[in-house]
Amino acid sequence: MPGDRLTNEDRQHIAAGLAEGLGYTEIGRRLGRPGSTIMREVTRNGGPDDYKAQRAQEATRQRARRHRQAKPPAPPAGDSSHGRDPRAVQDLTESFATLLEQQGMPRMTARVLACLYVTDSGALTAAELVQRLGVSPASISQAVAFLEQQGLLKRERTPGGRRERYVVDDGLWVRSTRAAVQQNDTLIAASQRAAQILGAATPAGARFGVAAEFLLLVNAPLRQVMEQWQQSHTDRNARAPLSE
Incomplete structure (x- = not known):
């Protein structure tokens, strides 16, 4: 299994x-x-x-x-706010991290993202992540760098402070999808150039041509979905009542 x-x-x-x-x-x-x-x-x-x-x-x-x-690390503290069962929250965090890992994400990176994602604020400092996950600051730093590169989190200053905290929000998957589209664009350009250099009629050139064609088809609906989501998000904000 x-x-x-x-x-x-x-x-x-x-x-x-x-x-x-x-x-x-x-x-x-x-x-x-x-x-x-x-x-x-x-x-x-x-x-x-x-x-x-x-x-x-x-x-x-x-x-x-x-x-x-070795002494086992302390389990991450489950969120007991809103009447939640801390053990259920902890199990959810671990199972979500395992799912991300099975889909190819490095283990520590998956644990950091899951830990952030289950918090109501969606924001934790490096020190808070170290405490919750029982790992070294260096491990957190490497995981955060990967997540930031993939568009899965962003950094911001703590209110009134100098420390950074790492944030996930409702736009996480939109940013991740946009990063994937941009990566595909880079591969498309490289494949098209390779096809020209190798010759589109040759087996190697045709292989690159097929790759470019496929990635173009992949990116088209992804762009459309992001545009639809952005319009839906804008309409929803416009309908939201103004706070007094």
Whole structure:
């Protein structure tokens, strides 16, 4: 199952797949796991050219042994406001982070985003994230940098203070989608240029041409959806009663 730990047999299949020259996605498909899981497994155990199943299995046992010996971090505090069950909120946060991780987001990044997303304010400082997640400031800094690059959070100053806090809001997924569209635009331009250089009638050039054509089709409805959302959001704000 995708959420289970890799077994020794899984690692044997990974090693065999690498020897065949298969990519992470194809190996993951054969094992019923995300390609990102395979990539992390291979990367932390020697890379694609030096991955050994038995060595990876032993390294995993040693990491698990060290983890059991270490003092476990305190669980994140659940939000008990609005009559919520703190345990239910904590479980929700962890399950949402796991979902994001299974979709390819790095684990710490997923935990930070989930922690922010379940708060009513949608805003926490680095110190608050460190306390809630029981991790180092450096881990928070790396996760925040990734999320900011993807348009999934923004920084702002705390009211009346000098510290920064990290914020998620209702525009999170719009910004994320816009970032994806911009990344696709970059790939489209590069693919079109590659097709010209290689020759559109050649197999390699045609491959780039097909990529550009597909990404253009992907971006068109995404732009339309964002425009519709923006118009809907504007209309909703216009209908909202003015506060006295």
